[in-house]
Amino acid sequence: MYLALKHLHLTFVALSLLIFVVRGLWLFMHSTMLDKKLFKIAPHIINTIMLVSGIILAVHLGMKLGEHTWLMAKIIGLIVFIILGVGAFKVRHPLAQKILWVDALVVFAYIVSVAITKSPMGFLN
Known part of the structure; x- marks a missing residue:
């Protein structure tokens, strides 16, 4: 069960990055692909599956936020990523x-x- 959850989560992490990069490139190329419904909905589906699989994985492993500061750092990082990502596609200044x-x-x-x-400092260490 653990390996299936981990692989599911990692697959959707990779998909999340891929679609974010592709949509960003389309944004800078002023592509009409960004206007397609599929590419407006897909990131939400992918990121939801990524988040839910991560939560299920943490629960399955019995992790608690207070005991695993790196997990809290990931959650805070995810919130910051979402805010920055939404901003990148909403603002109109190039x-x-x-x-x-x-x-x-x-x-x-x-x-x-x-x-x-597994350190809250990540690459900042």
């Missing part, structure tokens, strides 16, 4: 879009580094 998008990618990398190192 420079702000690029800054928010790159910042979101850095936060995503931080979240992955926290998951790998």
Whole structure:
């Protein structure tokens, strides 16, 4: 059960990154692909499955936020990633879009580094 949950979670982490990068590139190329309903809905479905699988995985392993500070760091990082990502696609100023998008990618990398190192400092260590 553990391995299936872990692989499900990691698959949707990779899909989340992939669709975020592709949508960002389309944003900067002013592609009409961003207007397609599929690409407006897909990130929400992918990120929901990623989040739910992560929560189920943590519960399955008996993790508690207070005992695992790195898990809390991942959750806070995810909230920051969502805010930056939404901002990148909502603001209309091209420079702000690029800054928010790159910042979101850095936060995503931080979240992955926290998951790998099991340290709230992640790559900042």
